[in-house]
Each structure stands twice: as C-alpha cells, then as structure tokens.
Amino acid sequence: MVSVTVTPRFGDTDALGxxxxxxxxxxxxxxRTDIFKVFDPELKLDKRTFPxxxxxxxxxxxxxxxxxxxxxxxxWVSRIGTxxxxxxxxxxxxxxxxxxxxxxxxxxxxxxxxxxxxPEDKKALLAQHLLPExxxxx
Amino acid sequence: MVSVTVTPRFGDTDALGxxxxxxxxxxxxxxRTDIFKVFDPELKLDKRTFPxxxxxxxxxxxxxxxxxxxxxxxxWVSRIGTxxxxxxxxxxxxxxxxxxxxxxxxxxxxxxxxxxxxPEDKKALLAQHLLPExxxxx
Amino acid sequence: MVSVTVTPRFGDTDALGxxxxxxxxxxxxxxRTDIFKVFDPELKLDKRTFPxxxxxxxxxxxxxxxxxxxxxxxxWVSRIGTxxxxxxxxxxxxxxxxxxxxxxxxxxxxxxxxxxxxPEDKKALLAQHLLPExxxxx
Amino acid sequence: MVSVTVTPRFGDTDALGxxxxxxxxxxxxxxRTDIFKVFDPELKLDKRTFPxxxxxxxxxxxxxxxxxxxxxxxxWVSRIGTxxxxxxxxxxxxxxxxxxxxxxxxxxxxxxxxxxxxPEDKKALLAQHLLPExxxxx
Numbered sequence: 001m002v003s004v005t006v007t008p009r010f011g012d013t014d015a016l017g018x019x020x021x022x023x024x025x026x027x028x029x030x031x032r033t034d035i036f037k038v039f040d041p042e043l044k045l046d047k048r049t050f051p052x053x054x055x056x057x058x059x060x061x062x063x064x065x066x067x068x069x070x071x072x073x074x075x076w077v078s079r080i081g082t083x084x085x086x087x088x089x090x091x092x093x094x095x096x097x098x099x100x101x102x103x104x105x106x107x108x109x110x111x112x113x114x115x116x117x118x119p120e121d122k123k124a125l126l127a128q129h130l131l132p133e134x135x136x137x138x
Numbered sequence: 139m140v141s142v143t144v145t146p147r148f149g150d151t152d153a154l155g156x157x158x159x160x161x162x163x164x165x166x167x168x169x170r171t172d173i174f175k176v177f178d179p180e181l182k183l184d185k186r187t188f189p190x191x192x193x194x195x196x197x198x199x200x201x202x203x204x205x206x207x208x209x210x211x212x213x214w215v216s217r218i219g220t221x222x223x224x225x226x227x228x229x230x231x232x233x234x235x236x237x238x239x240x241x242x243x244x245x246x247x248x249x250x251x252x253x254x255x256x257p258e259d260k261k262a263l264l265a266q267h268l269l270p271e272x273x274x275x276x
Numbered sequence: 277m278v279s280v281t282v283t284p285r286f287g288d289t290d291a292l293g294x295x296x297x298x299x300x301x302x303x304x305x306x307x308r309t310d311i312f313k314v315f316d317p318e319l320k321l322d323k324r325t326f327p328x329x330x331x332x333x334x335x336x337x338x339x340x341x342x343x344x345x346x347x348x349x350x351x352w353v354s355r356i357g358t359x360x361x362x363x364x365x366x367x368x369x370x371x372x373x374x375x376x377x378x379x380x381x382x383x384x385x386x387x388x389x390x391x392x393x394x395p396e397d398k399k400a401l402l403a404q405h406l407l408p409e410x411x412x413x414x
Numbered sequence: 415m416v417s418v419t420v421t422p423r424f425g426d427t428d429a430l431g432x433x434x435x436x437x438x439x440x441x442x443x444x445x446r447t448d449i450f451k452v453f454d455p456e457l458k459l460d461k462r463t464f465p466x467x468x469x470x471x472x473x474x475x476x477x478x479x480x481x482x483x484x485x486x487x488x489x490w491v492s493r494i495g496t497x498x499x500x501x502x503x504x505x506x507x508x509x510x511x512x513x514x515x516x517x518x519x520x521x522x523x524x525x526x527x528x529x530x531x532x533p534e535d536k537k538a539l540l541a542q543h544l545l546p547e548x549x550x551x552x
Contacts, residue, residue, distance in 0.1 A: 015183035045153035058196035291459035321429035334472035
C-alpha cells in the first residue's frame with residue numbers, strides 16, 4: 001500500500017460548501033505516483049520511455065469531504081495482468097471513508113502505439129502493494 | 139441529449155503531451171449543467187435547495203485527446219430511477235470518440251441528509267434526454 | 277485583439293458561491309493560445325522548439341464572477357520588447373468587466389536556457405493585436 | 415510566517431515537461447489558509463460571515479518547477495492596512511526560489527457588498543506573520 005496526505009484547498013470547495021467531486025481524480029492520481037515510479041524510477045515522464053497509459057477510472061463517493069482537515073489517500077494494486085494492472089484507491093478524512101475508486105492502467109509504448117507485456121521484475125515490485133484478499137469467514 | 143464544446147487549455151496537457159485524464163472529470167461535469175437545470179432552474183447552487191449529490195462516476199479512455207482541437211462532450215440520461223439517475227457521457231475530438239463515462243446522481247436533501255424521490259415532473263423533463271435503446275438487428 | 281468565450285464549471289465555484297480567483301489564471305492562459313500560435317503555428321508544444329516561457333502574471337479582481345453566464349476573455353499585446361512581450365487580458369460577464377491582468381512572456385530557448393530575441397516577422401504578427409494607445413481628449 | 419508543503423501532481427505538469435504556471439495560483443491560495451483562519455477560526459467559509467475578498471494577485475516566475483520534489487510555499491503578511499492587507503508568497507523547490515507573488519485581500523461584507531475596517535484584534539494576529547523589514551547595511 002502507498003499513501004499520501006493532501007490538504008483540501010479553498011478552490012477545491014464548490015458552491016455546495018464541500019469538496020467538488022472532480023478533485024478526487026487529481027488526488028487519486030497524486031497517490032499513484034509511487035506506483036508510476038516502479039516503471040519510471042526517476043519520474044522523467046518522457047513519452048519516449050514512459051510505458052503507461054490510463055484506460056479506465058471510477059470513483060464511488062461514499063461520504064462528503066469538507067474543507068480543511070487533511071485527507072489520506074491510500075492506493076493498492078488490486079490486479080496484475082499480462083499487459084495491464086488495476087489500482088484500488090481509498091480517501092479518508094478524520095476516520096471517515098469518503099471515496100473509493102479504481103484505475104485500470106495499460107502497459108503501452110507511445111512510440112508504436114501498441115500495448116506491451118509488463119516485465120516480470122516490475123510485476124514483482126507491484127506485488128509488494130497487493131490488496132489483501134478478503135478472508136473467508138470461519 | 140445535451141452537448142457542450144470545450145477547448146483544451148495549455149495547462150490541461152501533461153508531460154506526455156496529451157490531455158491529462160483528470161481533465162475529463164471537469165469536462166463531463168460542465169456538460170451536466172443543463173441536466174442540473176432541470177432540478178435548479180436558476181442554477182443558484184444553494185445547498186438549502188439544490189437536490190442532487192454525486193454517488194459515482196466512471197471514465198473509459200478510448201483514445202488520446204490532444205491540445206487545441208475543440209472537444210464536443212455529449213450527455214444523455216441513461217437511467218431514471220426512483221431516487222437516482224444515471225447519465226452517460228461521450229467526448230469527441232475531430233470525429234474520434236475519445237472517452238465515455240457515467241455518473242450516478244442521487245436526489246438528496248442536504249438539510250436532512252436523506253435521499254428523496256425524484257418528482258414526476260422532473261422525470262418527464264429528464265426523459266427528453268434519454269439515451270436511445272439499442273435497436274435489435276433485423 | 278483575440279477573444280475566447282468560456283463557460284464557468286460547477287467546480288469553478290467555491291464555498292463563497294462565486295468563481296474562485298485561481299480559475300482566472302486558467303482562463304487567461306486559454307485566451308493566450310492564439311498568441312502562442314504566432315510562435316508555434318501548429319501548437320506542437322514541444323520544448324525543443326517552443327520558444328516562450330512565462331515570467332510574470334498579475335490579476336485584478338474588479339467584480340465577482342458567478343456560475344453559468346458565459347465569460348468573454350479578451351487579450352491584447354500591450355508591449356513588444358526585444359526579448360519579451362506583455363499581454364493584457366480582460367474578463368467580461370454579462371457586460372460587467374470582472375477581471376483584468378497582464379502576462380510578461382519571455383522569448384526563450386529551452387535547449388540552452390537562454391533568452392533570445394523575438395524575430396522581426398513575429399513582432400509584425402504580434403503588432404496586429406496591439407492594445408490601442410489611449411487617445412488624448414480633444 | 416506560515417508554510418505549507420505541496421507535492422506536484424502528474425496533471426500539474428504541462429507539455430513542456432514542467433509545472434504549469436497556473437498551478438502556482440492554487441498553491442499560494444492553499445498557503446493562505448492559516449491567514450484566513452485569523453478571520454474565520456473554524457474555516458466555515460460561509461459568505462454570511464466570511465469577511466475577505468480577493469482584490470489582486472501577482473506571480474513572478476523566477477525558476478522552473480519540476481515534477482515530484484516537494485515544494486515549500488511560505489506566506490508573510492507584508493502590509494496591514496485599514497480595510498485591506500497584502501500577503502507575500504515564496505515557492506521553493508530543493509533549495510531553489512522558484513516563484514514569488516503577492517495577494518491583496520480586502521476586508522469585506524458579502525451581505526452589504528461594502529468594505530469594512532479590519533478589527534484591531536485581527537491586526538494584532540496578522541502582525542505575528544509580518545515580513546521583516548529589510549535591514550540597512552551597516
């Protein structure tokens with residue numbers, strides 16, 4: 001699991017007085033940075049070498065997020081596929097789970113426009129952040 | 139169907155040279171404004187009277203979006219429920235379908251914190267934007 | 277003069293119910309795109325060839341901007357220097373001047389990290405957008 | 415002086431590979447939160463009681479900011495006037511001063527639309543964050 005703490009900004013609120021839902025997209029992205037580092041250790045973000053492209057994201061808004069108290073965003077790897085992976089995110093504010101969401105990211109070569117297999121050594125690094133399997137009830 | 143045209147901003151690009159995926163969240167939200175108008179005709183966005191809260195959004199990134207050419211974002215109502223509705227969005231750039239996505243929005247009273255039924259007259263207005271059913275092949 | 281029309285987004289409001297001041301930075305940037313085109317006609321935004329870097333921006337907030345009515349953002353070239361230029365922006369909503377601001381942009385070579393002279397042919401193109409001099413009263 | 419640390423997001427970069435200039439507006443705003451607290455201790459951001467409105471901001475871009483290393487944003491009160499104040503901001507990344515800027519904020523009553531005097535007790539709290547006067551050389 002990887003975790004970042006973000007502090008909501010005044011401009012992240014909307015006229016309803018809470019944090020606007022689109023802000024979660026930026027927060028979940030921020031929390032993914034350490035996962036990106038597995039594939040781009042120096043985070044050069046150079047499209048000739050950066051091997052990931054976003055295929056899908058989703059967000060469930062479980063509870064409202066309010067201005068000011070810090071928000072902890074946690075990320076796990078929930079699936080390691082041949083050419084793609086799925087990340088699972090949670091946003092917590094003051095002990096309340098406020099939002100969950102997934103991102104499906106494809107291993108991709110921007111030079112050729114083709115999907116490519118995730119190398120085995122990267123899979124091993126991703127496996128360190130695997131979401132624990134739900135345990136069967138006894 | 140409701141449609142808006144947005145022009146990508148320099149700051150909407152990221153280091154990979156294309157439009158960053160989080161931008162779609164803001165664009166889809168912009169495209170929903172006319173649907174919000176069904177529930178808040180003058181768009182006062184006052185939480186004592188605004189009756190909608192976001193429950194879920196998802197985004198599929200079908201093709202890259204690049205800087206400058208205008209993007210058309212279309213929204214349909216894909217489900218009208220008792221206390222919630224689902225919207226379906228598409229983003230098109232120069233004839234290419236680049237992104238699709240859904241938003242599940244709950245009819246909600248911010249004063250009581252309770253979900254509330256969508257009034258019948260609002261349902262009738264929403265029905266004007268219904269996504270056409272797929273037609274069976276002959 | 278160059279002009280763009282933007283529609284405020286729900287997420288551009290803040291808890292005070294008006295458009296948050298940081299949004300103006302993104303709108304003014306959007307309005308500058310046609311000026312960038314003078315220097316990068318195909319808007320490739322490739323740092324090996326894009327010759328501009330931002331040195332300064334300022335914003336005066338003259339009147340509040342509210343959700344929904346379209347905002348027209350106008351840009352003029354207010355100064356053409358040897359190695360830099362100044363742009364002047366105005367944001368109007370429903371006939372009210374809501375914000376003004378300037379941007380000082382330097383002609384720059386990202387490969388060498390040096391400022392470079394603005395070519396004469398570019399100066400001629402910029403001159404087409406010059407802010408009119410205030411006229412003396414008769 | 416008040417200080418916050420922010421971590422640049424992937425989406426804060428632009429196609430030139432550095433942090434886009436509009437992002438500074440959001441970072442400086444975040445850093446002002448503790449100053450807002452002087453006037454709105456619980457940060458309710460309710461326009462019936464929140465007594466501040468932004469009049470002016472400016473930004474000098476001294477050096478480029480890059481993806482990933484943390485950025486420290488510092489804020490001082492540089493002027494305490496009768497009905498307004500000026501804040502001074504600095505953004506530092508890895509020991510480099512990257513951006514400076516000011517914000518002029520007016521003490522304001524959103525109910526009446528009138529400027530109002532800053533109470534003396536608030537002035538005393540602001541004075542704790544005063545920018546030191548430059549000292550004369552001996």
